[in-house]
Amino acid sequence: MSTSKEAYHHGELRPALLAAAEALLVAEGPAGLSLRAVARGAGVSHNAPYRHFASREALLAALAAEGFSRLAAALRAAPGLAGQGRAYLDFAAAHPALYRLMFGAELRAGSHPALKLAAGEAFSVLSGVAADRAGALAAWALVHGIAGLRADGHWPADVVLDSVLTRVT
Amino acid sequence: MSTSKEAYHHGELRPALLAAAEALLVAEGPAGLSLRAVARGAGVSHNAPYRHFASREALLAALAAEGFSRLAAALRAAPGLAGQGRAYLDFAAAHPALYRLMFGAELRAGSHPALKLAAGEAFSVLSGVAADRAGALAAWALVHGIAGLRADGHWPADVVLDSVLTRVT
DNA sequence: TCCCGCATGTTGTCACTGCCAACATCACCC
DNA sequence: GGGTGATGTTGGCAGTGACAACATGCGGGA
Numbered sequence: 001m002s003t004s005k006e007a008y009h010h011g012e013l014r015p016a017l018l019a020a021a022e023a024l025l026v027a028e029g030p031a032g033l034s035l036r037a038v039a040r041g042a043g044v045s046h047n048a049p050y051r052h053f054a055s056r057e058a059l060l061a062a063l064a065a066e067g068f069s070r071l072a073a074a075l076r077a078a079p080g081l082a083g084q085g086r087a088y089l090d091f092a093a094a095h096p097a098l099y100r101l102m103f104g105a106e107l108r109a110g111s112h113p114a115l116k117l118a119a120g121e122a123f124s125v126l127s128g129v130a131a132d133r134a135g136a137l138a139a140w141a142l143v144h145g146i147a148g149l150r151a152d153g154h155w156p157a158d159v160v161l162d163s164v165l166t167r168v169t
Numbered sequence: 170m171s172t173s174k175e176a177y178h179h180g181e182l183r184p185a186l187l188a189a190a191e192a193l194l195v196a197e198g199p200a201g202l203s204l205r206a207v208a209r210g211a212g213v214s215h216n217a218p219y220r221h222f223a224s225r226e227a228l229l230a231a232l233a234a235e236g237f238s239r240l241a242a243a244l245r246a247a248p249g250l251a252g253q254g255r256a257y258l259d260f261a262a263a264h265p266a267l268y269r270l271m272f273g274a275e276l277r278a279g280s281h282p283a284l285k286l287a288a289g290e291a292f293s294v295l296s297g298v299a300a301d302r303a304g305a306l307a308a309w310a311l312v313h314g315i316a317g318l319r320a321d322g323h324w325p326a327d328v329v330l331d332s333v334l335t336r337v338t
Numbered sequence: 339t340c341c342c343g344c345a346t347g348t349t350g351t352c353a354c355t356g357c358c359a360a361c362a363t364c365a366c367c368c
Numbered sequence: 369g370g371g372t373g374a375t376g377t378t379g380g381c382a383g384t385g386a387c388a389a390c391a392t393g394c395g396g397g398a
Contacts, residue, residue: 010376030274034355045377047357052375056356100274105199105266109322123323137328138311138336145314153278154288159306167307168337179347203384214348216386221346225385 014052016042021063025097030106035059060101061112067098068118075125081136084126085143085165092147100151103144135169142168183221185211190232194266199275204228230281233271236264237287240271244294253295254312254334261316269320272313304338311337 010016020041024033035056036046053059071091078087092099101107102119109116127136146164149155179185189210193202204225205215222228240260247256261268270276271288278285292309299305315333318324 013375029277035357036355046355047378048376050357097274103317103321104274105269106274108198119323134328134332135336137325138333141314141318141333142307142311142337143314144318145310145312148272148317149310149313152272153285154292156306159303163303164307164310167304168311182346204386205384215384216349217347219347219386 010042010044010048013042013044013048017049017052017059018063018066021059022098025063025101029097030060030101030104033060057107058112061107061115063098064102064107065112065115065118067095067102068115068122070095071102072118072122072125075122081139082165085139088126088143089147089150089161092151096151099147103148138168179211179213179217182211182213182217186218186221186228187232187235190228191267194232194270198266199229199270199273202229226276227281229270230276230284232267233276234281234284234287236267236271237284237291239264241287241291241294244291250298250308251334253298254308255330257295257312258316258319258330261320265320268316272317308337 017038021033021038024037024041028037035049038059039046039049042048049059053062071088074087074091075084078084107115109119123140126140127133142165146155146161186207190202190207193206193210197206204218207228208215208218211217218228222231240257243256243260244253247253276284278288295309296302296305299308311334315324315330
């Protein structure tokens with residue numbers, strides 16, 4: 001699409017597939033994210049993705065891993081524990097579909113080492129700024145819980161987040 | 170199977186389908202939960218479920234709603250806010266697959282009124298014992314976050330839960 | 339008592355999906 | 369300049385969700 005001549009070989013197919021997959025994820029939800037639809041979105045044949053991902057689940061895992069990397073970067077850029085909490089919630093609110101994929105039931109982190117690694121990296125950023133372990137875990141769990149409830153539509157819209165965040169010491 | 174004569178009409182197909190679906194969910198995960206596999210599990214033809222559920226998603230929603238009802242019952246039976254927190258975590262740990270379905274990305278609560286209702290009922294039990302709204306939401310989010318992190322294997326095994334739960338006021 | 343309406347379950351079918359196998363095309367390196 | 373391996377393509381198969389048409393038999397009126 002972007003290159004001047006449409007060669008037989010795409011050249012940048014892997015990132016193009018990931019981009020198409022994320023667009024589909026946002027537009028249709030995880031159920032609409034079929035490998036063939038992703039291939040169509042990238043303008044290649046229905047089997048081309050198999051040159052870059054072993055299976056549909058592997059593609060989802062790569063997408064989730066990329067999400068964790070982005071989350072880790074956002075956390076690193078935020079100052080202090082409170083700032084990271086807000087950055088975490090902002091990320092989840094800005095990319096709800098991706099966030100749900102990252103923590104959703106479709107992917108078992110155990111079977112995707114790269115995914116587990118990316119997730120662990122994001123978490124280590126979070127715990128690096130906490131004074132004590134229990135406090136860091138409590139803050140993380142609280143923020144993660146709020147993000148999940150918001151993503152699922154269970155969180156009342158009129159809640160002032162700070163009034164809840166300050167309830168955990 | 171259990172009834173003496175195998176009539177043309179099953180008679181108790183709806184609960185039988187839900188039971189088969191839950192068994193499949195536990196055994197194979199949400200991906201293996203196909204409508205046809207559920208029908209096989211209940212010993213009926215591949216289209217019989219459509220007499221009781223409009224779609225595969227509707228079946229999942231019904232299963233999740235049943236999960237919320239069970240969760241609400243467990244919460245009702247637990248005394249005090251701390252007790253309910255523990256009951257919530259126990260439920261999530263005892264039925265991880267169901268819990269993930271209830272809060273997972275496959276179901277959009279918005280499009281299933283009965284599911285939203287069942288979820289709201291469970292949440293109202295939780296907030297009924299809290300002093301104020303922000304406190305209830307904080308407690309719920311904290312517990313929900315812990316449950317989610319545990320289900321995904323991100324929660325350290327050596328953490329004493331009470332040391333985290335008491336961080337919420 | 340008969341019979342007929344209608345809920346329930348069945349068979350048949352279609353488009354779509356994930357994945358495997360075989361083949362086509364091209365970039366690169368000797 | 370020719371071959372070799374990575375990258376994409378075409379073809380095909382079994383399984384899936386959903387729709388349509390048909391079969392079955394329970395229960396309520398006459």
